[in-house]
Amino acid sequence: MKITALLVLKAAPETTDPVILANASDVSHFGYFQRSSVKEFVVFVGRTVASRTPPSQRQSVQHEEYKVHAYNRNGLCAVGFMDDHYPVRSAFSLLNQVIDEYHKSFGETWRSAKEDSAQPWPYLADALTKFQDPAEADKLLKIQRELDETKIILHKTIDSVLARGEKLDSLVEKSSDLSMASQMFYKQAKKTNSCCTIL
Amino acid sequence: MQARHVHSSYRDRTNEFFGVVETLRRSIAPAANNVPYGGGRREDPRSAAVMQSEFNRRASVIGLAIHQTSQKLSKLAQLAKRSSVFDDPTREIGELTAVIKQEISGLNTALIDLQAVRNSHNDERNISRDTTTHSATVVDDLKNRLMDTTKEFKDVLTLRTENMKIHENRRQRFTNNPSKESTNPFVRQRPLASKPAPSQPAPLPWANGSSSSSSQLVPRKQGEAESSPLLQQSQQQQQQMVPLQDTYMESRAEALHNVESTIHELSNIFTQLATMVSQQGEIAIRIDQNMEDTLANVEGAQSQLARYLNSISSNRWLMIKIFFVLIAFLMVFLFFVA
Numbered sequence: 336m337k338i339t340a341l342l343v344l345k346a347a348p349e350t351t352d353p354v355i356l357a358n359a360s361d362v363s364h365f366g367y368f369q370r371s372s373v374k375e376f377v378v379f380v381g382r383t384v385a386s387r388t389p390p391s392q393r394q395s396v397q398h399e400e401y402k403v404h405a406y407n408r409n410g411l412c413a414v415g416f417m418d419d420h421y422p423v424r425s426a427f428s429l430l431n432q433v434i435d436e437y438h439k440s441f442g443e444t445w446r447s448a449k450e451d452s453a454q455p456w457p458y459l460a461d462a463l464t465k466f467q468d469p470a471e472a473d474k475l476l477k478i479q480r481e482l483d484e485t486k487i488i489l490h491k492t493i494d495s496v497l498a499r500g501e502k503l504d505s506l507v508e509k510s511s512d513l514s515m516a517s518q519m520f521y522k523q524a525k526k527t528n529s530c531c532t533i534l
Numbered sequence: 535m536q537a538r539h540v541h542s543s544y545r546d547r548t549n550e551f552f553g554v555v556e557t558l559r560r561s562i563a564p565a566a567n568n569v570p571y572g573g574g575r576r577e578d579p580r581s582a583a584v585m586q587s588e589f590n591r592r593a594s595v596i597g598l599a600i601h602q603t604s605q606k607l608s609k610l611a612q613l614a615k616r617s618s619v620f621d622d623p624t625r626e627i628g629e630l631t632a633v634i635k636q637e638i639s640g641l642n643t644a645l646i647d648l649q650a651v652r653n654s655h656n657d658e659r660n661i662s663r664d665t666t667t668h669s670a671t672v673v674d675d676l677k678n679r680l681m682d683t684t685k686e687f688k689d690v691l692t693l694r695t696e697n698m699k700i701h702e703n704r705r706q707r708f709t710n711n712p713s714k715e716s717t718n719p720f721v722r723q724r725p726l727a728s729k730p731a732p733s734q735p736a737p738l739p740w741a742n743g744s745s746s747s748s749s750q751l752v753p754r755k756q757g758e759a760e761s762s763p764l765l766q767q768s769q770q771q772q773q774q775m776v777p778l779q780d781t782y783m784e785s786r787a788e789a790l791h792n793v794e795s796t797i798h799e800l801s802n803i804f805t806q807l808a809t810m811v812s813q814q815g816e817i818a819i820r821i822d823q824n825m826e827d828t829l830a831n832v833e834g835a836q837s838q839l840a841r842y843l844n845s846i847s848s849n850r851w852l853m854i855k856i857f858f859v860l861i862a863f864l865m866v867f868l869f870f871v872a
Contacts, residue, residue, distance in 0.1 A: 393782055424785050475789045482796045489803045496810050503817045510824035517831035524838035528845070 425473035
């Protein structure tokens, strides 16, 4: 469940290539000499996919062992490279968040960008590390996971309550036996006390 | 009241049984004549026998049908095993499959009816224990046979789908198809990232496996290699844009539904927990009362014993006093006499 890269691009009209506005990638698990080529590959595929995503549409493409998810909203396009296990919904909610954040921090300035910006955007790098676990990105997934844990705990609770019930049953048996025995004891004592005229 | 011979592995002694029943009834009938309400009793065994024979008839019908179904199934199995690459009797197999499925479902309902009939018989009037066990055994036997037949059916369907897969592989190799996707015809119809749902090597036997596999064998573009996939990708993407949007929304909706149902289940569990705990609270109160009773009893017994002890220890005093009085009397007597 890994995110390899996150990109924000400005999806210009079909003729021109999209312009990269922010880029964050995690290439630590590739060998040192492959890293730059992987980065270029990411850039190239991201541009291609972004250029083919119509506005206000989501898209997922399978490319070798990555799934590339793209979300285009009014010209601002967010692209993510994830592996096959990453749930699609979380990926798209993550892209949603990225785009919202970009809007908040940069407003409309990106519309004028003409070439790839080289400044790193710290939020994107943080997002990349934070959202390696899909539950973080997708609240629904997190809620579902917590609910499942709660259900497991409740099942265990019910089991222990059942065991407690059994113990209580055995206790009731024993206490009723006790009370019977003590009653007999009392009657016996009274009997010996009543006929004591003869020493 | 002739029951038909069912093709079974046991010896069918139904006819002997009926002969015995006849003789018994003849011997019972004159004896029942003497009893005042013997008329009513005579009616009962006869109607019981009638009901029982009807039950037997239906059971034998069902057994025969099961046997026929298993015969058809063996034919289907042979067809499935036999099929070669070019001589594929797909249509016949499909027809036979549908027929067998219908028969099996029909037999299921008939069996359930039979069981309901037997239960209603049992409720109406009291039959001997042997009859109930007999009918129960018959119903169980029929059910077992039906289950075996169903299992064989499932196996045959699995075999059939595997064969189809093998054929498709061979066909690909012979026709030298450049798409090279013969390895997994069941996975991923489009370049979507939605959950790989069709991860079933043996698709559900009841969901007409043969027809679905044949539909998925139409060659599809996968767009995986780097060289010329981009054009293909764009075409597919255009075609499947709208479904992907829907899929995304649907998956979100489904996730929400799941969360909601989980919360419902949780609330159920909580109410059950509360019920159990309150019931156990009652038990705890009972235990408490028992213990109090015990305590009271033991205290009473202890006081009794204490009194007894006192009386035992104090009796001697009384004795001594009585002795003294007696001796005083004796002394007085002695004084007067002597």
